[in-house]
Amino acid sequence: MPPSDTPVNAESPGVEGQSLIVFDDVVKRFGDLTVLDDLNFSVAPGERVTLIGPSGSGKTTILRLLMTLEKITEGVIWVGGEPFSHMRRGQGLVRASEGYMRERRKRIGMVFQQFNLFPNMSVRQNITEAPVHVLGTPKDEANARAKELLDLVGLGEKIDAHPTQLSGGQQQRVAIARALAMQPEILLLDEVTSALDPELVAGVLDVLREVAETTDITMLCVTHEMGFARDVSHRVLMFDQGQIAEEGPPEQIFGDPKEDRTKSFLRSVL
Numbered sequence: 001m002p003p004s005d006t007p008v009n010a011e012s013p014g015v016e017g018q019s020l021i022v023f024d025d026v027v028k029r030f031g032d033l034t035v036l037d038d039l040n041f042s043v044a045p046g047e048r049v050t051l052i053g054p055s056g057s058g059k060t061t062i063l064r065l066l067m068t069l070e071k072i073t074e075g076v077i078w079v080g081g082e083p084f085s086h087m088r089r090g091q092g093l094v095r096a097s098e099g100y101m102r103e104r105r106k107r108i109g110m111v112f113q114q115f116n117l118f119p120n121m122s123v124r125q126n127i128t129e130a131p132v133h134v135l136g137t138p139k140d141e142a143n144a145r146a147k148e149l150l151d152l153v154g155l156g157e158k159i160d161a162h163p164t165q166l167s168g169g170q171q172q173r174v175a176i177a178r179a180l181a182m183q184p185e186i187l188l189l190d191e192v193t194s195a196l197d198p199e200l201v202a203g204v205l206d207v208l209r210e211v212a213e214t215t216d217i218t219m220l221c222v223t224h225e226m227g228f229a230r231d232v233s234h235r236v237l238m239f240d241q242g243q244i245a246e247e248g249p250p251e252q253i254f255g256d257p258k259e260d261r262t263k264s265f266l267r268s269v270l
């Protein structure tokens with residue numbers, strides 16, 4: 001695979017198969033450390049995929065590449081049949097510019113482990129800020145949508161509260177509403193319950209189950225909550241050292257894992 005700042009083949013691998021996200025021979029290195037090692041996988045529209053595996057196996061890096069928080073070292077990421085890590089130039093692809101990536105990532109929402117709400121804004125402003133300023137949604141419309149989304153996450157009455165007045169679980173539910181307010185096609189969830197007190201975890205997971213059941217949003221989820229992964233995902237990818245060690249439907253991965261690495265990982269978390 002050529003280095004990604006020289007033109008590479010501009011043919012999308014996955015358009016024919018209708019994949020929404022394609023990782024095509026993706027390599028990510030930090031200095032000498034290879035974090036993603038020639039990784040290939042794709043995600044269909046509406047599919048919910050959970051990434052599991054030991055700490056340091058590269059799961060979060062995958063989400064961060066899709067949020068354009070990290071740059072790919074080699075290979076190409078495609079979203080919706082269009083290059084994402086790269087852009088078309090003539091017959092080939094060159095590394096994407098900041099502006100190109102900013103435009104392309106509008107279709108992707110992310111919820112982080114730390115809720116990252118704006119502390120100086122009300123819940124309503126947290127949710128309407130990006131739709132109004134990034135998408136140009138009229139304020140009235142953005143406000144109405146914020147109310148609907150807060151009802152969805154069970155916090156309709158907190159619309160005028162400030163984040164500091166909310167529990168961690170409530171803040172995370174607002175963060176989910178904020179991500180959904182951008183009407184993303186893809187929702188990335190990065191260990192969204194890891195920073196929560198145990199009694200607050202179930203409420204957040206219930207909200208995500210509801211989102212999964214009531215929308216056709218494509219989800220890519222890194223989680224240690226194996227019960228949630230089993231309930232919500234169509235497919236589980238088990239990562240080890242930057243590669244997919246095993247993949248399959250949750251019933252198979254959790255009920256009848258084939259690989260020793262999967263078995264020992266599951267023994268350590270279940």
Ligand code: ADP
Binds near residue numbers: 059
């Ligand atoms: P996981 O989500 O599976 O725990 P990560 O994707 O967070 O794994 O990290 C994979 C590896 O990459 C780890 O060894 C981590 O220390 C390393 N890593 C992640 N981000 C950076 C960075 N910005 N600089 C250097 N190393 C990093």
